[in-house]
Amino acid sequence: MSIFTKQTTKLLEGCKANNRAAQEALYKRYYADMLKLCYRYLKYDELAQEALNSGFLKVFQNIDSFDEQKGEPGAWIRTIMVRTCIDLSRKEARFNESISTDEVDDAIFVNPTVLEKLYAEDLLKHIQTLPAATQLVFNLSVVEGFSHQEIGEQLHIKESTSRWHLSEAKKQLKAILEPAVNEVNEPTENQKKST
The missing domain is CATH 1.10.1740.10 (RNA polymerase sigma factor, region 2, helix turn helix motif)
Structure with a gap:
């Protein structure tokens, strides 16, 4: 021991x-x-x-x-x-149960290079800007690995509502993260002159 x-x-x-x-x-x-x-x-x-x-x-x-x-x-x-x-x-959080599952897009892609260029602390700050319900579902799904069924049971919401919140979190994070990466990828004046 x-x-x-x-x-x-x-x-x-x-x-x-x-x-x-x-x-x-x-x-x-x-x-x-x-x-x-x-x-x-x-x-x-x-x-x-x-x-x-x-x-x-x-x-x-x-x-x-x-x-x-x-x-x-x-x-x-x-x-x-x-x-x-x-x-x-x-x-x-206030969960909106009337969300249409037609609005859910599971295929939202965030380029891995985006995540590599951000510090965990910065990413946490961005996640905290999400609406409370969306942030909660994102954490349970992405960080903790719960299924939408498990999230629904824990939060007393429908699976489709959980899916919508995850999709919405991904959309909002993508909108926040892509400009940040574009700034990082922009060549500096010195880099422009050397090419």
Whole structure:
């Protein structure tokens, strides 16, 4: 057993005993990763912080139900955070159930060179400009890998609505990203003179 695993087991035992120092240490250990996850799902800093704190509260309230034999604590905490973000996003997002599936275009293509030239932080900022419902569906589908059926079940929407939001996210991101790449690809004055 690695030192990290031993430390984590000790922290979990402390959390189960309602030891505040152990809870604080577990919080600090997973804080950065879980905050990044919350930012992927929620548009505003306040909402991300709210989800993070609500998620950790759920972790501590349900720590007795965690079984180390069935999985790794980081994955268990992550699942709680994702569900907390979904719940908060659902409150913020308004899903339009009357969207026609004729409007869905699954074949929207974003050139991979576009993504290579953007930093992850920039991409996250662009994703956060999407409407809340569209952003949520995009994250669940693209980042988390959920199917439209699973997204529909979690968000209480139709699969066609999930497909529309994903398509809309791709359209909007393509419109945002292509000009940024074109700027990067534009030759500078020095490059123009040398040719």
